[in-house]
Amino acid sequence: MNGEQFRTEQKESTVGSAVITVNSKPYIMMAGEVHNSNSSSTEAMEPIWQKAKKLNMNTLLLPVTWEMLEPEEGQFEFRLVDGLIAQARECEMHIVFLWFGAWKNAQCYYAPAWVKCNPERFWRAEVQKGKKKVNLEKFHGMPYTTLSSHCEETLQADSRAFAMLMKHIKEVDEKEHTVIAVQVENEPGLQGAAREHSDYADELFGKEVPSAFVAYMRENTATMRKDVKAAVEQGQESGSWEEVFGTAAEEIFHTYSVAGYIDRVAEAGKKEYNLPMTVNAWLDKGQEPGMFPSGGPVARMMEVWKYRAPHIDVLAPDIYVQNFCEVCEEYTKMGNPLFIPETAVHSHVAPRLVYVIGHHHAIGFAPFGFEDMGQPFSATDSYLFGVDTSDPLLSVPQDIEEYAWYGHTLNSMMSLLTSRYGTGELQAVISEQPEQDMMIFGQYGFKILMAVPFIPRKDGVCLALQIAENEFYLIANGCMIAPFSTNPEKPHVDILSLEEGEFRDGVWHMTRRLNGDEVASMRYDKPTLLKIKLFSYQ
Numbered sequence: 001m002n003g004e005q006f007r008t009e010q011k012e013s014t015v016g017s018a019v020i021t022v023n024s025k026p027y028i029m030m031a032g033e034v035h036n037s038n039s040s041s042t043e044a045m046e047p048i049w050q051k052a053k054k055l056n057m058n059t060l061l062l063p064v065t066w067e068m069l070e071p072e073e074g075q076f077e078f079r080l081v082d083g084l085i086a087q088a089r090e091c092e093m094h095i096v097f098l099w100f101g102a103w104k105n106a107q108c109y110y111a112p113a114w115v116k117c118n119p120e121r122f123w124r125a126e127v128q129k130g131k132k133k134v135n136l137e138k139f140h141g142m143p144y145t146t147l148s149s150h151c152e153e154t155l156q157a158d159s160r161a162f163a164m165l166m167k168h169i170k171e172v173d174e175k176e177h178t179v180i181a182v183q184v185e186n187e188p189g190l191q192g193a194a195r196e197h198s199d200y201a202d203e204l205f206g207k208e209v210p211s212a213f214v215a216y217m218r219e220n221t222a223t224m225r226k227d228v229k230a231a232v233e234q235g236q237e238s239g240s241w242e243e244v245f246g247t248a249a250e251e252i253f254h255t256y257s258v259a260g261y262i263d264r265v266a267e268a269g270k271k272e273y274n275l276p277m278t279v280n281a282w283l284d285k286g287q288e289p290g291m292f293p294s295g296g297p298v299a300r301m302m303e304v305w306k307y308r309a310p311h312i313d314v315l316a317p318d319i320y321v322q323n324f325c326e327v328c329e330e331y332t333k334m335g336n337p338l339f340i341p342e343t344a345v346h347s348h349v350a351p352r353l354v355y356v357i358g359h360h361h362a363i364g365f366a367p368f369g370f371e372d373m374g375q376p377f378s379a380t381d382s383y384l385f386g387v388d389t390s391d392p393l394l395s396v397p398q399d400i401e402e403y404a405w406y407g408h409t410l411n412s413m414m415s416l417l418t419s420r421y422g423t424g425e426l427q428a429v430i431s432e433q434p435e436q437d438m439m440i441f442g443q444y445g446f447k448i449l450m451a452v453p454f455i456p457r458k459d460g461v462c463l464a465l466q467i468a469e470n471e472f473y474l475i476a477n478g479c480m481i482a483p484f485s486t487n488p489e490k491p492h493v494d495i496l497s498l499e500e501g502e503f504r505d506g507v508w509h510m511t512r513r514l515n516g517d518e519v520a521s522m523r524y525d526k527p528t529l530l531k532i533k534l535f536s537y538q
C-alpha cells in the first residue's frame with residue numbers, strides 16, 4: 001500500500017485485510033456516489049447530503065472536474081472544493097473526490113475548453129488513422145473522441161492540475177481529514193479499438209517491449225485470465241508487442257500506456273498529499289477491447305496495472321452486471337483491496353453492502369446515483385441495471401428504510417467489524433450465491449437457508465461475527481439459520497441465549513430476549529441484529 005492512510009494487517013486468515021483509516025481508526029466507507037453533475041454546486045448538493053444522512057452513509061464520492069478547477073490555463077478555482085468539504089464536515093461525513101481529468105467514461109468531456117480547443121497541442125486519440133473523431137458503428141454510430149494517452153503535453157497539464165488539487169486539499173484538510181481518498185480519472189481507456197492508430201502509436205507498437213515488463217508478465221501468469229495467459233506464454237521472450245504478446249498485444253500495449261499515464265498523474269498528486277488513490281473500471285463483460293474501454297483496469301488487465309501503476313492503491317470495479325459476486329472475487333486477486341465505487345440501486349444493493357463487508361472485508365461500497373434510491377427507475381436506469389424478467393429484484397428499487405437500517409447497524413459496529421478484518425471471525429453469505437450456505441468458526445458453524453420456497457424474500461443475506469468461541473453477532477434477513485457443531489466429540493448444539501438488539505454508543509443493548517417459537521425456527525424476513533450464545537455436547 002502506498003497511501004499513508006492504509007494499514008495492512010495480516011492476521012491468521014487468508015481473507016484480504018487492507019483497511020482505510022480515519023484519524024488512526026480503521027474505517028469502512030459505507031458510501032454513495034452522486035450523479036455526475038450534482039457536485040458542480042453546493043446548492044445542488046444540499047438535499048443530497050440530507051439523503052445520504054437518511055441512508056446512514058458515512059462517505060460521499062464526489063466528482064471534481066478539470067474544466068471547473070482550471071477554467072483558464074494556470075488559473076485555479078478552489079471555492080467549490082472548499083464548499084463541498086465544509087458541507088461534509090457539517091454533516092460529519094467524509095469525501096472521496098473523483099478526479100474527472102483527461103478521461104470520464106473513456107471520453108474527454110471534462111477537459112477544460114483550452115485543452116479541447118487545442119488538438120495540435122493536446123492530441124486526440126486516433127481510433128482510426130488520421131481521424132480525431134469517429135462514429136462508432138458498434139455503438140449505433142455514436143460520435144466519439146477522446147484525448148490520447150501518448151501525449152506528453154496532456155499528461156503534464158493533467159498532472160499539474162491534479163497536483164494543485166491535492167496540494168490545496170492538504171492545505172485545507174490535512175488536520176481534519178475529511179477527504180480520505182481520491183479516484184484518479186474515471187473509467188479511463190479507449191472505445192472503438194484496442195489501441196490508438198496514429199503514426200506515433202504505430203511506431204511505439206512496433207518497438208521492443210521493455211524486458212522488465214516481459215519478465216514480470218511471464219512470472220505472473222498464475223492470476224491471469226485464460227486467453228491472456230495463453231498469449232503471454234506462447235509469445236516470444238523479446239521483440240515487438242505483437243511478437244511478445246500475440247493476440248493480446250494491442251490491449252496490453254494500450255493498457256501499458258493508459259496505466260503509465262495515470263500512474264504519473266497519481267504520483268504528481270501524491271507528492272503533494274499522500275492520500276490513497278484508486279482507479280475505477282468499466283467492466284469488460286467478455287467482449288473484445290474497444291467494446292469496453294481498452295486500457296482500463298478490467299480484471300483481465302490487472303497484472304499490467306499492478307506493474308505499471310504502483311502509485312495506485314486500489315483497482316475498483318463499477319458493477320452493474322448481474323454476476324456481482326464473481327466480479328468481487330476477481331477484484332480481490334493480487335492482494336487488491338475490494339472497493340466498489342459504483343453499483344446499481346435495485347433491490348440487490350442492501351444485501352450486497354452487507355456481503356462485501358462480511359465476506360470480502362471490503363474497504364468501501366458505493367451505490368451510484370444513490371440520490372434516486374427508492375424511486376422508480378428511468379429508462380436509462382433500467383438499461384444500465386440490466387433490468388429483465390429473469391430476476392424480479394432487478395426491477396424493484398431498493399427499500400430505503402431497509403438500506404438505512406443496514407447502514408446504521410454496520411456503522412454502529414464499525415470497530416467490531418474492522419477488528420475482524422483479515423481474520424476468519426467475520427463471514428457472510430448472500431442469496432445470490434445460494435450454494436455457499438455455510439459459515440464455519442472453529443467448533444461451531446451456521447447453515448443458512450436462502451432462496452428456498454418457504455422463504456419468500458429473495459434478497460437474503462447473513463453476516464456472522466465471532467466474539468467468543470461460542471458467541472456471535474448476526475445480521476440476518478431473508479434467511480433461516482441453523483447452528484451446528486463441527487466437533488465430532490460434541491455433535492449436539494443448544495442455543496443458550498438469543499437476543500435481538502442494537503449497539504448504542506458501541507455497547508450492545510438487548511431489545512428482546514428470544515426463546516420458544518422464536519428459537520425453534522430462526523427465520524428472518526426483515527433485517528435483524530442478533531446476539532447468540534451456543535453450547536455443544538455429546
Ligand code: DGJ
Nearest residue numbers: 036105186187318342384
Ligand atoms: C459509469 C460512470 O463511471 C459514471 O460516472 C456514470 O456515468 C455511470 N456509469 C452511468 O450513469
